[in-house]
Amino acid sequence: MMNVVFVIAYLVLAPFIGGLLDGVDRIISARMQRRKGPGLLQPFYDLGKLFSKEMIAVNNVQLLLNLSYLVILMIAGSMLFAGADLLMVLFILSTADMFLIMAASSDSSPYANMGASREMLQMMAYEPLTLLVAVGFYLTTGSFHVGDIIREPVSAVAWMPGLLVGFMFTTAIKFRKSPFDLSTSHHAHQEMVKGITTEMSGTTLAIMNIAEYYEMVLLFGIFFLFFVNSTWWSWIVAFVICGVIFFLETLWDNVSARVKWKTLLYSCWSVTLVAGGVNILILMLVK
Amino acid sequence: MWIIPFLIGIPVLLAVIFPFMKNEKSRGYLVYAGAGIVMLTTVLFIVSWITSGTLPWTLYTSTEFVDHLMVAGDIFLMCLIVYMGIKYGRLLPIVLSVAQTILMLYTEFTTEVKEAPHMMVDWFTILMCIIIAFIGGFICIYTVGYMKGYHAHHRDVQDRQPFFFSMLFLFLGAMFGLVLSQSLIWMYFFWEITSVISFLMIGYTRSDEAVNNSFCALWMNLLGGCGFAVAIAWMANVDGTVQLLDVLNVGGEFPLICLALAGLTKSAQLPFSTWLLGAMVAPTPSSALLHSATMVKAGVYLLIRISPAFEGNLTGIIVSSIGGFTFIAASMMAIAQNDGKKVLAFSTISNLGLIVGCAGIGVEETVWAAVFLMIFHSVSKSMLFQSVGATENTLGSRDIEDMHGLIIRVPKLAYIMGIGIAGMYLAPFGMLISKWVALKAFVDSGNFVLVLFIAYGSATTMFYWTKWLAKLLCYHIPRETVKDVTRKDEYVSMFFHAAVMLLLCLFLPLVAIWVVNPIVRELFGNSTDVLSMSVLTTMAIMLVSIFIVPVVMFFISRRSHRELVPIYMNGINEGDNRYFTNSYGGKEHLYLSNWYLRFEFGRRHLRIPSIILASAVLIVGFCIVIGGAI
Numbered sequence: 001m002m003n004v005v006f007v008i009a010y011l012v013l014a015p016f017i018g019g020l021l022d023g024v025d026r027i028i029s030a031r032m033q034r035r036k037g038p039g040l041l042q043p044f045y046d047l048g049k050l051f052s053k054e055m056i057a058v059n060n061v062q063l064l065l066n067l068s069y070l071v072i073l074m075i076a077g078s079m080l081f082a083g084a085d086l087l088m089v090l091f092i093l094s095t096a097d098m099f100l101i102m103a104a105s106s107d108s109s110p111y112a113n114m115g116a117s118r119e120m121l122q123m124m125a126y127e128p129l130t131l132l133v134a135v136g137f138y139l140t141t142g143s144f145h146v147g148d149i150i151r152e153p154v155s156a157v158a159w160m161p162g163l164l165v166g167f168m169f170t171t172a173i174k175f176r177k178s179p180f181d182l183s184t185s186h187h188a189h190q191e192m193v194k195g196i197t198t199e200m201s202g203t204t205l206a207i208m209n210i211a212e213y214y215e216m217v218l219l220f221g222i223f224f225l226f227f228v229n230s231t232w233w234s235w236i237v238a239f240v241i242c243g244v245i246f247f248l249e250t251l252w253d254n255v256s257a258r259v260k261w262k263t264l265l266y267s268c269w270s271v272t273l274v275a276g277g278v279n280i281l282i283l284m285l286v287k
Numbered sequence: 288m289w290i291i292p293f294l295i296g297i298p299v300l301l302a303v304i305f306p307f308m309k310n311e312k313s314r315g316y317l318v319y320a321g322a323g324i325v326m327l328t329t330v331l332f333i334v335s336w337i338t339s340g341t342l343p344w345t346l347y348t349s350t351e352f353v354d355h356l357m358v359a360g361d362i363f364l365m366c367l368i369v370y371m372g373i374k375y376g377r378l379l380p381i382v383l384s385v386a387q388t389i390l391m392l393y394t395e396f397t398t399e400v401k402e403a404p405h406m407m408v409d410w411f412t413i414l415m416c417i418i419i420a421f422i423g424g425f426i427c428i429y430t431v432g433y434m435k436g437y438h439a440h441h442r443d444v445q446d447r448q449p450f451f452f453s454m455l456f457l458f459l460g461a462m463f464g465l466v467l468s469q470s471l472i473w474m475y476f477f478w479e480i481t482s483v484i485s486f487l488m489i490g491y492t493r494s495d496e497a498v499n500n501s502f503c504a505l506w507m508n509l510l511g512g513c514g515f516a517v518a519i520a521w522m523a524n525v526d527g528t529v530q531l532l533d534v535l536n537v538g539g540e541f542p543l544i545c546l547a548l549a550g551l552t553k554s555a556q557l558p559f560s561t562w563l564l565g566a567m568v569a570p571t572p573s574s575a576l577l578h579s580a581t582m583v584k585a586g587v588y589l590l591i592r593i594s595p596a597f598e599g600n601l602t603g604i605i606v607s608s609i610g611g612f613t614f615i616a617a618s619m620m621a622i623a624q625n626d627g628k629k630v631l632a633f634s635t636i637s638n639l640g641l642i643v644g645c646a647g648i649g650v651e652e653t654v655w656a657a658v659f660l661m662i663f664h665s666v667s668k669s670m671l672f673q674s675v676g677a678t679e680n681t682l683g684s685r686d687i688e689d690m691h692g693l694i695i696r697v698p699k700l701a702y703i704m705g706i707g708i709a710g711m712y713l714a715p716f717g718m719l720i721s722k723w724v725a726l727k728a729f730v731d732s733g734n735f736v737l738v739l740f741i742a743y744g745s746a747t748t749m750f751y752w753t754k755w756l757a758k759l760l761c762y763h764i765p766r767e768t769v770k771d772v773t774r775k776d777e778y779v780s781m782f783f784h785a786a787v788m789l790l791l792c793l794f795l796p797l798v799a800i801w802v803v804n805p806i807v808r809e810l811f812g813n814s815t816d817v818l819s820m821s822v823l824t825t826m827a828i829m830l831v832s833i834f835i836v837p838v839v840m841f842f843i844s845r846r847s848h849r850e851l852v853p854i855y856m857n858g859i860n861e862g863d864n865r866y867f868t869n870s871y872g873g874k875e876h877l878y879l880s881n882w883y884l885r886f887e888f889g890r891r892h893l894r895i896p897s898i899i900l901a902s903a904v905l906i907v908g909f910c911i912v913i914g915g916a917i
Contacts, residue, residue, distance in 0.1 A: 056851075056852045057849045057850075057852070058851065059762045059851065060844075060849075060851075061760075061762070063844040064837065064840045064841050064843075067840040071840065072833055072836055087723055087727075088829065092829070092833065095713055098713065098753060101757055106760055106761065106762055107761070107763075108761050108854065108864055109854035109855060110877065111855060112854075113761075113879050116757055117754065117881070117882045120750050120753050120757075120882075123749060123753075124747060124749065124750040125746075127745065128742040131745065132742050135742075138727070193855065199854055203847070272742075272743075277735075
């Protein structure tokens, strides 16, 4: 029963939470840059405007692929909040991303294609660590199931601090934060224009944005898993720490410049090996 | 059991007939009929086995006459290799072949082994027979149409089709023999036949490159054959038996590692993967056959058969490490390739690496995953090779760069290729479930390095498949229209494979209960299921839902009205999406290339170090095992 409530809450609330987080992110960033910034609800106004726009597109399949991206992300997120298998959630998450890549490269647009190629590279960079995180949870709690993980007496983070650090490092890719915003960014005046979203407009772009909100909430769900245990107060702690992580990602976004793809790939893989790999090795030896 | 001689005999008989069939049309009909009969015989065989209670059959205890025939066969193969070696001036294959044949003959005539069944039928054999008969059979059907197109393109290559078809069917016959054999001596005989046939098939064009590559394949596989022969000699002399099952029970590590060497060479694991890459100089059907239904599957078949003995010993660690390492190294090298067939070859090596890694761990879960991977790999790889071959005949190129927008130019082939690629790594398909099980089992077995290999390897695998898939689906108005020259029989075969792929995905839980679970149960002799039915069903439902999403979205998005506009090219578009204005004010054609990371993941950088590393592991392992045995 609880699972159903969680899933429905996720499906209904995730876009709002994501939008609010986006709004908060823009305000914090503005303050860091000594600007006033937009209001908290600006992302929702943006979405409203995107939906009201005339439908123009570069081809007939982009909308379909973006919708698939959205729905498959929703499936992945629902599985996570229903307490299903974490590894499967991650696999489905990468399948969803595949649809975004296909959407971007479905037309022969040079900038969108460049964005798509970079998106693939980013996937290659973060994928090993996400798999290791799932393995870490399995070693710590003896199950891949989210439902079992949250019922442990001790928070998983006690056993997997390295994996947490690695996950924070690589989720900057997923959040499309600088220095890892290679495939697209919020600003269209750069060398790759808007990367994967260059050819998306109106409803198509709005769908992509909503999907990103779902993804954001899903990722915070995984961060949550690191801290939650069978006690009720751990949920509050987890909320607070997720807020801190969100702030750190924003901070990092503002203080760093975009890196080249090689730096991205090698740094992510090294962090995966050092923070994630060593953590897994210790877990394997101890558990 | 009366049917087994027919199972092996019919393809062999056809192989004898084909060299005399010079008329193209009647030969084509004979191939269709032959493939049909092979499939029918297999169905009859399976039905008769299932109706008799699905218990393992052990057959043919005293077979003196056939044994003598096989001795003659071994000597004939050796003479053939010696002749070819002398003709092309290669010494190494001659030495290896003579050494192992003499060892075999000496063993057979000097040692007395106890009488035991020579053949056995169980679930695993049945699965292999299905793969050989149906995938192999449809590849033969595909070949009829393909070879016409091939020789229309390659006028410089001498037309030796009768020989080619003869080899295809002989290969199927030898594979049937191999998977049915329980006696190592019989298995060795069929093993050698497959090595020699693949050598002859790779050398089909007789160009310098083909000859070099075919000899490379020959010596590597003969080296594995030597391992096989040594294992037989040891088993016969020390334990007085040449039964495959006895290797598991009483063999000890030395014969085990020798057989593992044979399995590793045949399944093209590092350091022996060069031969499979070279094998693509031959016409595509031979690659399809080598990669999916035969040859490399013989290697993993042997390894899976002996996998229960790998658990917890040094040989197992060596085999699984080499497999895991091959998985990641080959997938990295695949990134830097733009030749479609080369990518497929690397991906075969990489995927077999995962299977071998699973077999090397040798517990129920990993073997479950290995068998699953093998089924999916056979279907998808056969389909991919066929579609790449057909594309090559149509476009005149198998470069992935030239497949830009194939979905517009040759939609049918692009769909088939897309399903094949998706089957290799995407979520709705079973490959992923096997990966899930494999990862879990690697963690359970406490093998840290393999966990890392699979984590990084699946990331690199994803990269090279995705960029290929994206290339296919690019919407691009073609510069010139191409005429699809793919023939009907080729499409029949490819559609069959695509349908099987989708059905396998839909009926995944049933495949697990009816086919894979019984195999694991027989190999390990207990009755626990690796994945419970409820887990499988929920997975299948999830996966199918993912499969349905794009279809539903297709109908939803069709209802929206939209205006099509040109793509963004800095405002210098030249009318349609193909041209832009260059800095001289002229019209420039847009060209988009994939990303190959040649300087980071190129074969030139990775090949030699990975071969050295894998050889070192293998040699050190051999030294330790030999030291322990003596």
